[in-house]
Amino acid sequence: MATYTITELAREFDITPRAIRFYEDQGLLSPTREGPSGRNRVYTARERTHLKLTLRGKRLGLSLSDIKSLVDMYRSPKDTETQLQSFLVVLARHRAALEQQREDIEVMLAEISAHEEESRQLLAQGAKTSLTE
Template identity: 40%
Template sequence: MTSAPTWTIAQIAEEFGVTHRTVRHYEDLGLISPERRGTQRVYHRRDRTRLALILRGKRLGFPLDEIRTIIDLFDAPRGRRAQLEYVLGQIDQRRTDLEQRLRDVQDAISELGEFERRCREDLGRLDHV
């Protein structure tokens, strides 16, 4: 019988490009739960998958409490279906928020450009006085 692959904290951290402290933080929050062999943490496929989901959620701007809900739904009786339905709702909310932020940034850039134009005109008039 072949044993399932396992990883150390160093291997997991390196693979995902995070620090050991980050991995331990997610463990402290209960988002991942590696096996303990004495003082050594042993990560299994489930921990690796959960860490990938956590980091993807963070990149997409989801707060940790939402990420926890998404991950926990996978273990729920309806499992994958409930998780996907929930995630789709969260994606819609996140997209709406990001689209509004993008419009706000575009408006600010436009306003800044107009302010810069007026300042340059004023400076040009001062140079010709």
């Protein structure tokens, strides 16, 4: 069975060992411990997959709570249909949040454009006034 050290995983996924320890603290990873006083973390192929799922969830912008739910579903693949339904709910909730953010950004951009135009007009009026004085 393939195993990995924290350094190997950090290098493979281009993250820090500290980030991996953080995900472990959050319950997303559960490596075994070996060596003197159990100091060395040993990650199995399954833990590597959990890390990969975690990083994919982060790229999608999911919360750690949602990512943990997904990783937990992966840990117990008893009812794939239920897991997929749960995943669709998480994705729908995330999509709705992103669409709301996009709408908010579009409103803010329109406000910025209006302020820019108003400022340009005021500057143009000020330049005309100073030329006629």
